[in-house]
Amino acid sequence: MTHAVRVQGLCFGYRGRPPILEGIDLAVERGEFLGILGPNGAGKSSLIQLLAGLHKPDAGTIAIMDRPLHEMRHRIGYMPQQAPPVQHLPVTVAELVQLGCLQGWHPLGRTRSGERQRAQAALAQMELGERSAYLLRELSGGELQRAVLARTLAADPAVLLLDEPTAHIDPAAERRIWSLLRRMTPERTVIAISHDPALLRMHADRIALLNGRLRIITPEGMDAAALQWAYSRHPEGSAGIPVRRGTAG
Amino acid sequence: MSFMAALLTEPFLQRALLAGILASIGCGLIGPWVLIRRMSHLAGGIAHAVLGGMGIAYFLGGSPMLGAAVAALVVALLIGVIHLRWEAQEDVLTGALWSVGMAVGLLFIHRTPGAGADLMSYLFGSILLVGRDDLLFMLAVDAVVLTVVGLLHRQFLAISLDEAFARSRGLPVAALYLILLVLVALTVVALIRVAGLILVMALVTLPAAACSLFARSIATLTLGATALAVGCTATGLALSYAPDWPAGPTIILVCAIVYALALVATTLRHRALPFGS
Numbered sequence: 001m002t003h004a005v006r007v008q009g010l011c012f013g014y015r016g017r018p019p020i021l022e023g024i025d026l027a028v029e030r031g032e033f034l035g036i037l038g039p040n041g042a043g044k045s046s047l048i049q050l051l052a053g054l055h056k057p058d059a060g061t062i063a064i065m066d067r068p069l070h071e072m073r074h075r076i077g078y079m080p081q082q083a084p085p086v087q088h089l090p091v092t093v094a095e096l097v098q099l100g101c102l103q104g105w106h107p108l109g110r111t112r113s114g115e116r117q118r119a120q121a122a123l124a125q126m127e128l129g130e131r132s133a134y135l136l137r138e139l140s141g142g143e144l145q146r147a148v149l150a151r152t153l154a155a156d157p158a159v160l161l162l163d164e165p166t167a168h169i170d171p172a173a174e175r176r177i178w179s180l181l182r183r184m185t186p187e188r189t190v191i192a193i194s195h196d197p198a199l200l201r202m203h204a205d206r207i208a209l210l211n212g213r214l215r216i217i218t219p220e221g222m223d224a225a226a227l228q229w230a231y232s233r234h235p236e237g238s239a240g241i242p243v244r245r246g247t248a249g
Numbered sequence: 250m251s252f253m254a255a256l257l258t259e260p261f262l263q264r265a266l267l268a269g270i271l272a273s274i275g276c277g278l279i280g281p282w283v284l285i286r287r288m289s290h291l292a293g294g295i296a297h298a299v300l301g302g303m304g305i306a307y308f309l310g311g312s313p314m315l316g317a318a319v320a321a322l323v324v325a326l327l328i329g330v331i332h333l334r335w336e337a338q339e340d341v342l343t344g345a346l347w348s349v350g351m352a353v354g355l356l357f358i359h360r361t362p363g364a365g366a367d368l369m370s371y372l373f374g375s376i377l378l379v380g381r382d383d384l385l386f387m388l389a390v391d392a393v394v395l396t397v398v399g400l401l402h403r404q405f406l407a408i409s410l411d412e413a414f415a416r417s418r419g420l421p422v423a424a425l426y427l428i429l430l431v432l433v434a435l436t437v438v439a440l441i442r443v444a445g446l447i448l449v450m451a452l453v454t455l456p457a458a459a460c461s462l463f464a465r466s467i468a469t470l471t472l473g474a475t476a477l478a479v480g481c482t483a484t485g486l487a488l489s490y491a492p493d494w495p496a497g498p499t500i501i502l503v504c505a506i507v508y509a510l511a512l513v514a515t516t517l518r519h520r521a522l523p524f525g526s
Contacts, residue, residue: 052417078417084410089285090464091406099407104419135465155418 002066004030004159004189005051010060012043012050019058020046024214030065030158031186035204036193039231042211044193045081048161051191052078064159074103077157081164081193083148086136093139093147094132097122100154115154122153126180142173149177153184160184162192166199178203197222252487261377262486265496268379269482271387272443272452275436277475278394280457281467282429286409291328291430293450294343296437298324298350300446303371304357307364313371314386317441321434324350329427374445374497376486383442390439394432398471405429406467443482444497455504456481459511481507 005028013019020043028034036044049055051062053073064072077100084096097119098112123129126146131139139147145166152160165181166174174196182203184190194200200207201219209215209230217226256262283292302320303313324346331342358364370378398405407415408422408429416422437449444452460473485500 049413054413054416073417073419076417078414080411080413086410088287088461089410090461090466090470091410092466095406095466096410099403099410099414100418102403102407102415102418102420105421151414 002030003027003063004032004065005191006063006066007051008061010047010050010062011058012046012055013058014046020212021050022212024060026208026214026216028189028191030189033182033185033190033192033203033205035200035207036191036210037195037197037200037207037230038210044210045163047210048078048163048191048193051159052076052161054078074155075158077152077155077160079149079152079160079162079165081167083144083168084136086144089136091136092132093123093128093134093136093150094119096136096147097132097150097154100151103155118156119150119154122150123147125153125184126150140173141169142176145169145173145177146180149180157188159189160191162190164193164195166194174199197227252490255490262490264379264381264384265376265486266483268376268384268387268443269486269500270479271384271391272440273456273478273482274391274475275387275394275439276453276456276478277471277473278391278398279432279436280453280474280478281461281470282398282405282409283433283453284457284461285406285467286429288430288433289450289454290340291332291343292433292437292453294328294347294350295321295324295430295434296446296449297347299438299441300354300371301350301352301357302354304354304361304364307361307367308357313367314383314438314441317371317446318435318438320350321438322431325430325434326427329423329430332426333423370445371441372445372447373495374441374443374448374500376443376496376500379442387439387442390435394436397428397432401425401428402467444501448497448501451501451504452478452482455501455508459508462511462515477507478504 005026007024007026010021010024011019012021024047036047038044046055050057051069053069053076062069064075094116098115100122101115101118120129120132123132126149128143128146128150131143131147136144136147149162149165152162160181162181166177169177178199181190181192192204201222204219207217207219207222209217209226211230215229256266283289299317299320302316302318302323304316306313306316327346328343332339335342358368404420404425407418407420408425412422436453437446440449440452456477457470457474460470460477464470464473481503482500485503486496488494488503489496489499
């Protein structure tokens with residue numbers, strides 16, 4: 001069977017520090033929506049960044065569409081945790097989203113008309129079509145997150161890797177973005193980190209609990225015991241069960 | 250004789266105005282990227298460390314501008330490597346390069362008989378003394394910066410907004426960052442004759458900063474910063490002529506006044522807008 005993402009025996013640690021991920025195995029099917037939950041420092045962002053090719057694993061393999069990661073990076077769309085600093089920049093939404101079409105070392109870029117079309121399509125998917133001429137600093141927090149997501153979509157990725165795509169925005173904007181993300185599947189595979197168990201239970205097909213080790217559960221299996229497992233076994237032992245917000249049932 | 254009358258008859262003044270225009274083109278092209286990338290401290294480090302290369306060149310009997318260019322490129326690449334490898338120490342190491350470069354330059358100039366006389370012109374600029382070679386060097390730098398920025402401006406924007414995303418798209422972030430630093434270094438050297446290495450950063454950043462308050466795209470920011478730099482340079486040159494003020498500092502003060510007016514205008518405009526618009 002073809003997997004969108006297949007990870008085997010993945011180990012990773014930052015230089016001079018203990019390993020943050022050890023012996024991680026993970027298989028994500030095409031068109032699946034996988035949520036990742038775990039305490040701070042558990043390696044969630046590191047795992048996403050490894051899948052995006054931003055770090056080299058110390059051991060193990062990563063395959064995208066059953067091909068080695070380095071051959072398939074162009075099919076991956078990565079959204080970092082931090083939105084770009086935009087307050088001092090005269091950059092329009094359309095300009096930002098078109099940057100998502102850049103790939104590798106192409107000094108002259110590709111056909112601009114094609115890029116504009118893809119950017120416009122990505123903005124439409126994120127329900128931001130009418131905002132394309134706005135400056136980034138003129139957007140609300142939720143709109144800026146959607147613009148950044150549209151930049152990730154502009155390259156038409158098969159696999160979306162999203163590192164807390166709704167951090168620091170209000171619950172209403174958060175719900176809207178997760179609904180939009182849910183609509184990305186099954187055409188795309190989505191792997192998204194969140195600290196909100198209720199959101200993941202509502203939108204994900206499966207949930208990966210990460211605390212140094214990895215445990216996959218179904219949304220129905222996201223109960224107090226699962227959360228206890230995710231948050232109490234962290235090596236630092238400081239994380240508690242997150243407070244459930246009233247955004248999803 | 251008025252400035253305009255002198256401009257028609259005095260070749261040195263014509264060269265000065267041409268130098269101001271060429272310098273302004275460099276400022277307009279590179280200033281926005283210094284602003285966007287928030288690298289004015291790094292660019293300041295390059296500008297000041299250049300004195301080390303000039304001092305060594307004086308001591309060895311070579312061209313100070315050649316020494317400045319070599320030093321600027323070396324320091325730019327060093328700062329780039331520091332950013333890429335030791336980001337946590339970037340602020341301290343850039344400050345160290347800034348001071349060490351100046352210290353080296355002053356020591357070598359002190360050991361070179363007669364070199365001290367030119368020191369003030371390189372520290373604060375001497376636009377009225379520019380020669381044909383200076384103009385050709387500025388023209389060449391403008392051509393290089395225009396070509397590279399024209400080809401790579403979207404890549405520069407991508408790495409300036411979000412390095413992690415740019416790396417995920419396979420962009421050569423390190424190479425692009427080093428190229429940008431080299432362009433800043435070349436521009437700084439080209440501007441030394443106009444504003445001097447102490448004042449050059451104001452000429453690079455203030456017109457771009459003033460325009461960024463109103464611009465609605467990188468293209469308009471670049472064009473606006475260039476036009477504003479030309480205006481400030483010409484105005485500074487004209488204002489300094491009759492009272493025989495030093496031209497470089499006058500140009501910088503004009504830039505600062507324009508930036509302050511732009512800030513006030515932006516503040517007043519925001520106050521005049523209804524809440525929520």
